[in-house]
């Protein structure tokens with residue numbers, strides 16, 4: 195997994211609540227048996243004017259100029275600013291795969307759906323919860339200033355704005371540790387193999403029908 | 405020991421270890437596997453040269469991509485076919501039991517698990533699919549996981565988790581005529597919102613929940629995720645045991661007795677404390693119909709499409725305007741005047757035998773309205789299909805003008821050929837009405853099987869309790 199320590203990234207505002215994983219990556223792209231290459235189809239139905247299918251060359255498709263990700267000022271954005279309940283709906287990990295493949299490393303929103311939130315960390319992305327007021331203030335600033343960037347420091351748990359104002363954020367210590375070091379969860383869990391085996395033996399002796 | 409919730413009991417009995425910050429390893433008893441969210445997990449195992457920890461804990465089935473008509477011809481879409489073939493190959497390679505497309509036991513993953521008795525009370529159940537919450541109906545701790553977690557459970561038999569908060573949703577009283585578990589689910593979501601259950605495990609209780617069949621309980625837990633909760637659950641009781649007895653994967657003989665004795669403990673203790681509680685009077689619930697692009701955008705059959713101008717919160721107003729535009733609806737239109745183009749009865753929410761019976765009961769002796777281009781019934785599994793046919797339900801439905809299909813996810817998410825065209829409006833018994841969910845530009849209204857069948861006959865939504 196790619197490490198995450200510090201990011202100085204351009205911010206794009208996606209001003210919608212309840213953005214679901216069907217919108218982040220429509221189901222026709224779930225047919226892939228790969229983990230990569232979903233970036234060009236992130237937000238496919240909002241981003242393009244035609245209907246997308248897997249395996250297409252997206253560079254020649256008609257783009258929707260009104261969709262925020264397509265506006266020239268937001269090209270190359272690595273920080274996605276969103277509204278509440280981001281990533282709700284289906285558990286598809288293709289959603290964080292698509293966002294990460296697109297180039298996002300940080301998603302800021304007042305709240306996230308649980309499964310999406312977990313999945314993001316496992317793909318080297320940092321989802322950050324801020325208060326609705328803080329998010330609202332950021333929306334206003336991003337929209338007011340072309341080239342608005344944020345510096346996100348995971349170690350210090352801070353977001354620094356262009357005027358130097360600092361917002362601190364919470365992150366689960368275990369997730370932080372894994373992200374800072376690019377650690378794979380499975381490797382970590384397998385350090386507890388003896389404990390798992392002991393638990394399993396006891397558990398199955400008590401309920402042999404399991 | 406102090407009074408425990410059902411969730412506490414399930415959590416504690418599977419806790420392998422817990423760090424000071426609350427990060428825990430939870431032992432997983434059952435992993436269900438389907439073709440969409442597993443290929444990358446198997447690939448990960450191969451790359452790291454890891455073996456599955458406990459092959460017997462897994463059960464696999466292709467469901468999302470399978471065709472529901474002309475199955476003998478195989479899967480025509482090469483991309484879908486590759487995904488199903490990849491599942492077949494992975495199961496063969498790792499020695500995992502799979503109900504393949506031609507097997508009568510094949511069906512939607514959340515229908516077949518319980519049907520086989522592969523979901524049992526007291527278990528932890530995971531699947532790379534958010535509607536895994538369905539299995540909580542058996543007093544199991546069941547939740548959907550992402551593909552990285554699928555791989556993690558395969559390799560370690562554990563899930564890294566933190567304990568959720570607990571919410572009690574108590575539905576007391578008696579449901580009115582034509583009101584079903586689906587209507588309870590939609591009414592709850594309408595009240596708590598799609599994010600209201602985020603961070604919670606929901607237990608459904610109360611006399612109206614106790615009175616539900618296992619099918620109804622599964623429908624209710626299925627949609628806990630639509631209220632934002634990763635897990636929904638219901639205490640085990642005689643209804644649970646009667647459903648499971650004799651199922652292929654359920655314990656038999658002496659083991660059965662021992663198991664039932666254990667399962668009787670699976671309820672929240674008197675005086676157990678929940679972090680949040682919601683009480684609903686069952687008799688106030690009317691048949692529900694969603695009007696928007698999120699399951700919380702719901703009202704009853706007596707209601708009207710909302711008027712954005714009446715909504716003070718600007719974000720909510722904007723969402724409502726966008727939803728009405730996408731849905732092609734005008735503010736204040738009575739729900740009962742909304743005309744439909746298609747009907748879909750099926751999915752892991754409402755694809756069980758009881759749902760087939762409910763649809764057939766409404767359709768019996770009637771005809772699908774002329775404006776309805778397609779009314780399809782997709783049983784949740786091959787065994788549901790066979791049972792329905794043994795009861796003659798297929799004949800009633802076909803006679804009325806419905807199409808009777810082969811089992812799978814079908815138009816619930818339209819990964820196979822069953823989809824809505826842009827602008828088409830569908831009465832659907834599935835669980836999600838997101839933009840594009842049933843086909844790009846398609847418009848979904850979530851309802852119960854009774855309401856869907858009644859809408860098929862009338863050509864628009866009608867109050868099924870009045871027919």
Ligand code: SF4
Pocket residue numbers: 467468512513514533535751752753812813816817834835
């Ligand atoms: S029926 Fe629908 S919700 Fe259920 S598993 Fe299939 S696609 Fe998912």
